[in-house]
Amino acid sequence: MSPITVAKFGGTSVADFQAMSLSAQVVENNPSTRLVIISACSGVTNLLVELANGVDAARQQALLSQLQQIHYSILDDLQQGDSVKSDIDALLDDVATLAKTAAMASSVQTTDALVACGELLSTHIFAQLLRERGNNAARFDIRDVMRTDDQFGRAQPQLEAIRELVQSQLAPLCQQQMIVSQGFIGRDAQGNTTTLGRGGSDYSAALLAEAIDAGTLEIWTDVPGIYTTDPRIAPKAGPIAEISFSEASEMANFGAKILHPSTLIPAIRQQIPVFVGSSKAPEQGGTWVRKSADSSPLFRALALRNNQTMVTLHSLNMFHAYGFLAEVFKILAKHRISVDLITTSEVSVALTLDKTDTSGGAPQLPAAALEELSELCRVEVEQNLSLVALIGNQMSHTKGASKAVFETLEDHNIRMICYGASTHNLCFMVSADEAKEVIQKLHEALFE
Ligand code: ADP
Ligand code: ASP
Ligand code: MG
Secondary structure (H helix, E strand, O other): OOOOEEEEEOHHHHOOHHHHHHHHHHHHHOOOEEEEEEOOOOOHHHHHHHHHOOOOHHHHHHHHHHHHHHHHHHHHHOOOOHHHHHHHHHHHHHHHHHHHHHHHOOOHHHHHHHHHHHHHHHHHHHHHHHHHOOOOEEEEOHHHOOEEOOOOOOOOEOHHHHHHHHHHHHHHHHHHOEEEEEOOEEEOOOOOEEEOOOOOHHHHHHHHHHHOOOOEEEEEEOOOOOEOOOOOOOOOOOEOOEEEHHHHHHHHHOOOOOOOOOOHHHHHHHOOOEEEEEOOOHHHOEEEEEOOOOOOOOEEEEEEEEEEEEEEEEOHHHOOOOOHHHHHHHHHHHOOOOEEEEEEOOOEEEEEEOOOOOOOOOOOOOHHHHHHHHHHOEEEEEEEEEEEEEEEOOHHHOOOHHHHHHHHOOOOOOOEEEEOOOOOEEEEEEEHHHHHHHHHHHHHHHHO
C-alpha cells in the first residue's frame, strides 16, 4: 500500500457542525487520508482548564452547561446524534466528577485527565459525522498508542514505544478504515492520561505520521497557510507558498501559533512533507514545508512569543573564572528547568525559561531553584516580556541584515538579543505592551 496521509484539524475546524462538515469534505477529497487527528471543539480546552484550576460551585455549573451546550448543539445537527449521545454524556459526567476533585485540590494529574476530555468528546462526534456522510470511519483512543512519560501538562513522547504500538495496533486499522483520533493527549506507563502541552495536537499528528510512516502530514487550520507573520497582528501579512523545515521550525519554536513548537521535529526526522491549509477555504491552497524550498530569502517571517520569564544572574565570581555557568546549569537541570535563550557578559548571565505547560501563563522559576541560585549569585526575575524573532536565511552572514532591524526599532527598548548562533534567526526581548507594535513596524519595514 502507498504511504498514507495523516490529516490534523484544529479547534476552529471542528468548532461546530458546519466547520466539521467542511473538514469532512477535506478528508473525503483526498483518498489517501486514513488517519484523522482532531483537537477539541474551539474554546473547549480553555473551559476545561478553568475547571481544572478549581472554581466555586456556581462557576463549575456554568462551565459544565457551556460544555454540554457546545457538544449537544452539534449532536442536534447530526442525523443520528443519539447513537453517540451516551458516549458524550458519559464523558460529560467524567468532566463533572474531575471538576469537583479539582475544586477540592487541583493537581497537574487531574488537569490532564480533565482537559483530555475535550478531544475525547470531539472525536466521538466527528467520527459519527464521517459515517453519516457515507465513510467507513471509526474512532480510536489514541492513548492506547501515544505513550509518554509522566510530566503532566508537558509530557514527552516515548518514540520507540509509540512506533511499536502504532505499527501493531493502529496501522492495521488504517488499512481497513478511516480512523479518527485525538491530538494533544497520551498515556504514561502507569495508565494515567497525559497531555503534550497547549496546542499539542499538531505535535501528536506529526508523531503519528512518523510512527505510521506517512507520506504526507496535513495541518488544517483557520488560515490558508503559514504567513509572514500572524495576520491578526499585521493584516498585510501574506501566505508563504513553500518554506524549508529549518525556517518553519524556527517560526514554530519562536511562537508562531500556527504550529506547535515541536511539530516539525518528527517530520524532519522522517523527511515527511507538511502541508498547512485552511479547512474553510482549501481551494486557496496553503504552505508546503519541505526539506528545502526553492527560495531562501534573507528575511522570511516574524514570530512573537508572549509570557516570557527572564532570569538575570549577577556574580563578580564570574569574572575570568571557570565553572560558574556549569554550577548554574547544574541547579537548573536538577529542577528540570529548561533554558531557552541565553546571553552572557563578564559578570552576568541573562536567560529565559522555556515554554509553559497546559496550565498556560508565564513559566515560573520554582522557589527551591531560586533559593539555590541565590546562594551562588544575585538573581533577578522579570516577567511581562515578549520575544520577537526574525526568521530568515544566512542573516548573520549578510552585511547590514541587522541594521534594518535596529533602525526600525530605534524608539523601542530592546532587553536582550540573541544573534549568530543560528544563521536563521535574530531574536530579542521587548516589554509585552510594545510587542505588537514592534512586530507591525518590522513587518512594514521588511515585508511590505
Ligand atoms: P488550530 O486551532 O487550528 O490549531 P491555532 O489557533 O492554534 O489553530 O493556529 C492558527 C492561528 O495561528 C491563526 O489563526 C493565526 O492567528 C496564528 N498565527 C500565528 N502566526 C502565524 C503565521 N505566521 N501564519 C499564520 N498564522 C499564524
Ligand atoms: N485542544 C488543545 C489546546 O487547545 C490542543 C490543540 O488544540 O492543539 O491546546
Ligand atoms: Mg494550534
